[in-house]
Amino acid sequence: MILTDLLQRGSKYPLHQFVYWIFLQPQVSQDWLVFKKNYFHQKPETSGMLFGFIVFVLLQLYCHDSKRLFVTKSIQKNLPHVQLAKLTFADPLRMLIQFTWLASIQSATPYKDLLANLNFFKNIFSAVSNVFFYPLKFLTELTGEVLANIEFSANSNDGDFKPHIYLIIIFLLALVCLTIPFNISSQLVFVFLMWFVAMSIRTHNGYLPKLILVILSLTLSSRYLFWRATATINTDSSVDTVTSLILFTAEFYTWLILLLGYFQIAGPLQRKTYSLPNDTNLWPTVDIFIPTYNEDIGIVKTTTIAAINIDWPKDKIKIYILDDGNRHALQDFANEIHVGYISRTNNIHAKAGNINNAMQLTEGEYLTIFDCDHIPVRSFLQTTMGWFIRDEKLALIQTPHHFYSPDPFERNLNNFKKTPNENSLFYGVVQDGNDLWNAAFFCGSCAILKRSPLTEIGGIAHETVTEDAHTALKLHRKGYTSAYINIIQAAGQATESLSAHIGQRIRWSRGMAQIFRIDNPLLGKGLKISQRLCYANAMLHFFGGIPRLIFLIAPLAFLIIHAYIIHAPTVEILLYALPAIIHSNLANSYMQGKHRYSFWSEIYEAVLAWYIAVPTTVALFKPKVGTFNVTAKGGLIKDEFFDLTVSKPYLMLISLNVIGLIFGVYRFFNGPDDELSTVIINVIWAIYNLLVLGGAISVAQETKQLRLHHRIDVKTDITLRKKSGHLLSAKMNNFSDAGLGVQLYSDEVSFDKNESIHVLISRGDREYIFPARIASVNKLYIGIILDNLTANQKQNFIKCNYSRSDAWSAWEDNFDVDKPLSSFLDIVTVGFKGYVVLTRSIPRKITKYFIKGRTFLFILKTFYPRNIHADTINL
Amino acid sequence: MGSSTVIANLARNLHELDQDVLVIDLKSNNLLRLHFNMDWCNPNGWALNVINDQPWFNAGFKCEFGISFMPFGRITYENKQCLFNEKIENNWLSNQLSMANFSDKKWIILNVESELNNLSIQALNYADKIIRVIEPQATCLGQFYDSIQSNYLSNNPSLHDKCLYLINKMMPLSELDHEMSLVFKSLIPNQLIPVKIHFDENIKEAFAQKTTVNIYAPNSGTAKQFRTLATWLMLHFSHKGAA
Secondary structure (H helix, E strand, O other), X not given: OHHHHHHHHOOOOHHHHHHHHHHOHHXXXXXXXXXXXXXXXXXXXXXXXXXXXXXXXHHHHXXXXXXXXXXXXXXXXXXXXXXXXXXXXXXXXXXXXXXXXXXXXXXXXXOHHHHHHHHHHHHHHHHHHHXXXXXXXXXXXXXXHHHHHHHHHHHHOOOOOOHHHHHHHHHHHHHHHHHOOOOHHHHHHHHHHHHHHHHHHOOOOOHHHHHHHHHHHHHHHHHHHHHHHHHOOXXXXXXXXXXXXXXXXXXHHHHHHHHHHHHHHOOOOOOXXXXXXXXXXXXXXXXXXXXXXXXXXHHHHHHHHHHHOOOOOHHHEEEEEEEOOOOHHHHHHHHHOOOEEXXXXXXXXXXXXXXXXXXXXXXXXXXXXXXXXEEEOOOHHHHHOHHHHHOOXXXXXXXXXXXXXOOHHHHHOOOOOOOOOHHHHHHHHHHHHHHHOOOOOOOOOOEEEEHHXXXXXXXXXXXXXXXXXXXXXXXXXXXXXXXXXXXXXXXXXXXXXHHHHHHHHHHHHHHHHHHHHHOOOOOOOOOOHHHHHHHHHHHHHHHHHHHHHHHXXXXXXXXXXXXXXXXXXXXXXXXXXXXXXXXXXXXXXXXXXXXXXOOHHHHHHHHHHHHHHHHHHHHHHOOOOOOOOOOOEOOOEXXXXXXXXXXXXXXXXXXXXXXXXXXXXXXXXXXXXXXXXXXHHHXXXXXXXXXXXXXXXXHXXXXXXXXXXXXXXXXXXXXXXXXXXXEEEEEEEEEOOOEEEEEEOOOOOOXXXXXXXXXXXXXXXXXXXXXXXXXXXXOOEEEEEEOOOOHHHHHHHHHHOOOOOOOOOOHHHHXXXXXXXXXXXXXXXXXXXXXXXXXXXXOHHHHHHHHHHHHHHHHHHHOOOOOOOHHHHOO | OOHHHHHHHHHHHHHHOOOOEEEEEOOOOOOHHHHHOOOOOOOOOHHHHHHOOOOHHHHOEEOOOOOEEEOOOOOOHHXXXXXXXXXXXXXXXXXXHHHHOOOOOOEEEEEOOOOOOHHHHHHHHHOOXXXXXXXXXXXXXXXXXXXXXXXXXXXXXXXXXXXXEEEEEXXXXXXHHHXXXXXXXXXXXXXXXXXXXXXXXXXXXXXXXXXXXXHHOOOEXXXXXXXXXXXXXXXXXXXXXXO
């Protein structure tokens, strides 16, 4: 009787149920097994099991049937940082903290007032920022109208406009503006006015705002320089005078580069394509040269095949591999695919000699040069050649160098496709700017040269190690024109390691210095003043090593040897220097937009400064010294390592700055009161330098490079054919020489590893099929490796992928416009990362305490309670 | 050459694009119905109705996905002779269809016998567009140059102008098929539909399941090709057609 009674009432009264279970033990063990399965995701350990059992018993006793699952789940959800299956001895404490947190702070009842107060502060903050924001917003609208008016009147004024008179007036006004000394308060007002104008104008697009920003920046920089020259050169003692003059020279150099840079990029031409005549008989004959020396044959093959795929009448295009390495394998390959093979017995004048040698053996009207690792797309000639037909004097067309693999900066800082790379500024902005002044120059590859002018100047210039720029200079001197078309029509692999990158830059800077010395663009015949300036800027740019080093150690002059390098009160320095820096940043950020983010130049230059300082100086005095070195590309970096050899100069500069900092701290506490502000400025400067150098260090931390064949991202629909004859449509996500990455649309059809399949890719009217094999399967993502392609299929594969004329067109759309502040934060992060890298290289004995400390912090962090969002607890 | 399959798949895809579609099977092999899951044993069809002197349009069916179709019906040889010789007079088809008074937006797709007869000639003349299904093979090329049908079409400028060509059953592995499709492309550059339908096991399997490939294997290569074909047709002609 009692039993049946219990059975009926069991579910209502937990205690009765307990008695009921005693009689029905199999049921309990069944429940326990179900509970265990629900409760533990992993295999439980004893401690976890014990805890789980306690929970189970409590649940059975005090919880209604319908709520049990919910409670079980919510225990797990509320303890995200505790592994219930594997409890450790500290977990009870964690649970206690977590539940206390959830019950008190997160439910927020006892702390409502505090939160309200916090909101109050937030409101005040936004009110204060609005005080600045609203006038600015108003000003922005106002300037928009003013700009529109100016442009309207400029367009409607077609009467006799005499620029010379205005120029003289403007020049006189500028002279006044730059030279009149202000006292502190007037300078303050002046600077703020400038700043407001710049801030209100920078959101408008157009040529006029750009020029205004440039003029503002130039005004402030020139004012700064004039003030430095007239008021701040310290002549108190010989040490002071020397350091002061050195710094001034470096600043003068920077100002000059800034000025020339503005001139160079103020009006990028952004030349469009010019169409060819419809009658292909009028199209000229073209020779394609692929010079190679010791590069991987695989790369040369891909490039050669892609060159064959270029759309041009077959009887008007000839392809030659110019092999300076005399490799039989390459010769056999050339014979197999019916392209020309030219080699020579000596290697005189390296690449220039190689091309000149081939020029004598060929007769096409135009020469196209591709470095052996620059794979052209099929439309290369059709997008470019039209300009030759339009402009008789045109001797050179250059297209951008584009890299589909990350360069050492991008790889080691892990910002590939997130931050525009170092190249982007030159090919995106500078060359386009040069083009306006008819000064776009030859970059050695992805370019077309007209044979007759080239013969006239004696072939590719071989006097220097940068044959390309010098050739262009010679062509310009003869009165020929050049063009730059900023449409990516070829892509290659970037240098693999930082040391290789530095090696390449050393060669460029040495070559540029050589040209500057033996064939100075500022002197000699045949150039327009604008061309001279563009060339001069390109060359002077490479002399930036020493000034950069000076800036990196300048604060030490005061901190360590107590030399007053800028002889002026701190406030005045700030009022002159900061606006100049800020405005040059604003202007450059406006002009370089998505091709170079603010502050990144600092890191790029800091990395190279030491290495290019010496060769440029040497080349300036002894231009004949030094040999040509080939830039190594296309390798693997198997293990992560820190390139200590390369980073020695950075380490030296870092230690100097650290010593400076220590001195700074000492001077702050022991120096005279009137020096305090100077100490602070110099310490901040040194810290900034340390950040930039930290960035250089993190670039020197070489991360792993596992793939020999770089995967290139695309989005194309393809079809897969199974052995059974089933066709499946899929999406190709990336491809490389050897295979492709594919995403399936559903998992209805499964693939096995190593299964043989066929891949169908269509291009235009044709469809191509490639035998392949499944290399990896990961849910919807499968990796496919091409299997035993015939020469013909290989060519078709390249035609379907690398040769696509739109292969690289979407590349730069990914980048946002520069945001100076967030860019600065990136630099700070990168700089810090450098020091984290450094700690790894310090001997274990010293770091072990730090590591222990860090581990302790990590453990402490696990006790920190987590916020649980209500919706995550729902079942 | 596989026109029933092409039409069934095309109709299904047009329907999925929210088009109003009516498919009429004018082929006496009566296979089109099987793509729409009609019972094997069901003998109904418009031809049977005509033979039995019933209204032909009573033979309309709607498949479970909502496509209206009209099977040919199971008839005997004698019936067929009678149908073509006696029942179907000149302009029978156009009269019947105009009597039905369909909306202009409706796609009426006629599955026309490749052999020329009384009915198919009416259909060809009535249609706004004719899609000829070809296979990229030498035999097909031969027929394209010289066959009764081709000659009939090319002698009739009005018919010739409304012809479109669709490559079907292209073997992806066959080099010759690719070449042959290029040959067709160069012969009829303006009339060749740029979508090619491949030979796919999925199509055979779908038919065996009495359905179309976009139901049976929606992510297969051919399902996608039919989708593209339907979209292409919608873009270029947004009303009536025949095959």
